[in-house]
Amino acid sequence: MQLLKKIAIGAVVVVLLVAVAVWWVVRGSPAELSAAAVTGTDPEWAEPAAQTIPTVAVAKPIGWRDGEAPAAAAGLAVNRFAEGLEHPRVIYAMPNGDILVSEGNAPGRVVAGGAITNFIAGLLFSRAGASVPSPNKLVLLRDADGDGVAEARHVLRTDLSSPSGIAWHDGKLYVANHDAVLRFDYPEGATTLPGAPTKLVDLPPAGNHWMRNLLLSEDGARLYVAVGSASNIAEEGMEIERNRAAIHEIDLASGQARLFGSGLRNPNGLAWNPWSGELWTTVNERDMLGSDLVPDYLTNVPVGAQYGWPWVYWKNRIDERVEAPMPNFLTEYTRRPEYALGPHVAALGLAFTREGSRMGETFGTGAFIARHGSWNRKPPSGYDVVFVPFDTRGNPLGKPVTVLESFLAGDGETRGRPTWVAWDKTGALLVSDDTANIIWRVTAPGAQPAPAPQRVRGASMPPVSELDGAPSPQVGQPAAN
Numbered sequence: 001m002q003l004l005k006k007i008a009i010g011a012v013v014v015v016l017l018v019a020v021a022v023w024w025v026v027r028g029s030p031a032e033l034s035a036a037a038v039t040g041t042d043p044e045w046a047e048p049a050a051q052t053i054p055t056v057a058v059a060k061p062i063g064w065r066d067g068e069a070p071a072a073a074a075g076l077a078v079n080r081f082a083e084g085l086e087h088p089r090v091i092y093a094m095p096n097g098d099i100l101v102s103e104g105n106a107p108g109r110v111v112a113g114g115a116i117t118n119f120i121a122g123l124l125f126s127r128a129g130a131s132v133p134s135p136n137k138l139v140l141l142r143d144a145d146g147d148g149v150a151e152a153r154h155v156l157r158t159d160l161s162s163p164s165g166i167a168w169h170d171g172k173l174y175v176a177n178h179d180a181v182l183r184f185d186y187p188e189g190a191t192t193l194p195g196a197p198t199k200l201v202d203l204p205p206a207g208n209h210w211m212r213n214l215l216l217s218e219d220g221a222r223l224y225v226a227v228g229s230a231s232n233i234a235e236e237g238m239e240i241e242r243n244r245a246a247i248h249e250i251d252l253a254s255g256q257a258r259l260f261g262s263g264l265r266n267p268n269g270l271a272w273n274p275w276s277g278e279l280w281t282t283v284n285e286r287d288m289l290g291s292d293l294v295p296d297y298l299t300n301v302p303v304g305a306q307y308g309w310p311w312v313y314w315k316n317r318i319d320e321r322v323e324a325p326m327p328n329f330l331t332e333y334t335r336r337p338e339y340a341l342g343p344h345v346a347a348l349g350l351a352f353t354r355e356g357s358r359m360g361e362t363f364g365t366g367a368f369i370a371r372h373g374s375w376n377r378k379p380p381s382g383y384d385v386v387f388v389p390f391d392t393r394g395n396p397l398g399k400p401v402t403v404l405e406s407f408l409a410g411d412g413e414t415r416g417r418p419t420w421v422a423w424d425k426t427g428a429l430l431v432s433d434d435t436a437n438i439i440w441r442v443t444a445p446g447a448q449p450a451p452a453p454q455r456v457r458g459a460s461m462p463p464v465s466e467l468d469g470a471p472s473p474q475v476g477q478p479a480a481n
Helices: 002-027 115-127
Strands: 077-083 088-093 099-103 137-142 152-157 166-169 172-176 180-185 198-202 212-216 222-227 246-251 257-262 267-272 279-283 295-300 339-343 347-352 366-371 384-389 401-404 408-410 418-423 429-433 438-443
Touching: 077 099, 088 166, 088 418, 088 429, 088 438, 099 166, 166 212, 172 212, 198 246, 212 267, 222 267, 246 267, 257 279, 267 366, 279 347, 295 347, 295 366, 339 366, 339 384, 347 418, 347 429, 366 418, 366 429, 384 418, 401 438
Parallel strands: 267 347
Antiparallel strands: 077 438, 088 099, 099 137, 137 152, 166 172, 172 180, 180 198, 212 222, 222 246, 246 257, 267 279, 279 295, 295 339, 347 366, 366 384, 384 401, 418 429, 429 438
16 A cells, blocks of 8 residues: 555656646746847847757647638738648749749758757657658649649659759759759750759758758859758757858859858858849747847858857857857857848748839838748747848848738647748749648739849949058049059
8 A cells, every 4th residue: 555655646746747847848938029129130139048948839730721811911912822732842933934842841850959859859840740751742833824823733753852942044953852952954844854863962961950942143053052050059069060051052064062151050041132143041040048039030141151150149149058169260250140030930931022023012122031930939930921121222121021921820820831932923922831731822913013123233442452541441432444
């Protein structure tokens, strides 16, 4: 009897401990700043609060009922361009108007951080709808009659490996698996993609961030590849981070590759700024510093740029948790991101306004961004599509403007998760929803096609052989003949 009593008491203690642990995880650390306060060119900053157990607030996807659609900003209309897909991620518009979609999810992988982290990650992935096996497909959607609905669907490949990034130029199709960039011969308009691909480069596989996104240079000569980190803050050392948290440039003629930009924890969307010609990207920043830190961001990436991960964020804010030795003088050359998108919003797809886009005057000059949604912020952030206004010189302004309102349904549920953005041939914005398996189409009925953005061009600064006095008076001098 005494033994049974002790067992019973022990069982009660275990249950209570588990209940307390669950309560602690669910309780988390609520945000103290508003969502608007932690966005823009000059966000507010909270004090970092390092967490052993992260704040957890994962919204469970429940899908959209027939006839439902995301609520859009005034003047915009939304319809279903395609549905019944399998985890659609990246959308790529071909020159002829065909839409290519990579259907992919994470490969089998071990998440950096140990057994407990992997157990928790598994639960989070499952609740967030991210634990389904990767479909590993490349699909073509065609809206031949231009009515805003894809009436034709063709599966081009089913043998990819967690595909994401897509690019095409001059009969060559580039697809990024999680572990390699492949090139296929693909004539525009074809509804099949036979033959074996050519592997251009191997990529660091899987890791905590598995998407590998692509962008071609405007002349098609160079390919840019975004690769996310294997961990949150290099908690398993820097060796496993080799060639990660970076954007790589591949010269397609020679096959030579170089590191183009680094210190970018998880770069995703890639696009050319039409006013400046610069490469821009969306970046997911680090976790477990509280609900108010650290904001994901949108920024330009000049060649050789360093953005500080894992040691610093927002140029000079040192993350004291990082054990890897920090390089000397790092903050002297680390770049400050251009625009904060909010902490934990999971900013992914990026598309600048372009000639022919039909989104109305409110959304005439700027960038559209899909914010996939947080798993570790209270209240949740993201789960929407926003517009970042830019000035005519190619610089972001103000606060994000809502395009598609939150997909959240309340009570810890969400109808879907916006993932990628791209333009269709009519000038409408396409948005992939990877848990509802829908591609949405957003446009401003009656809007005139937007004019072509004007590239900002200025005279070169005169060459200087030696610095004589302060450099500031030399800025703005006419170019030497």
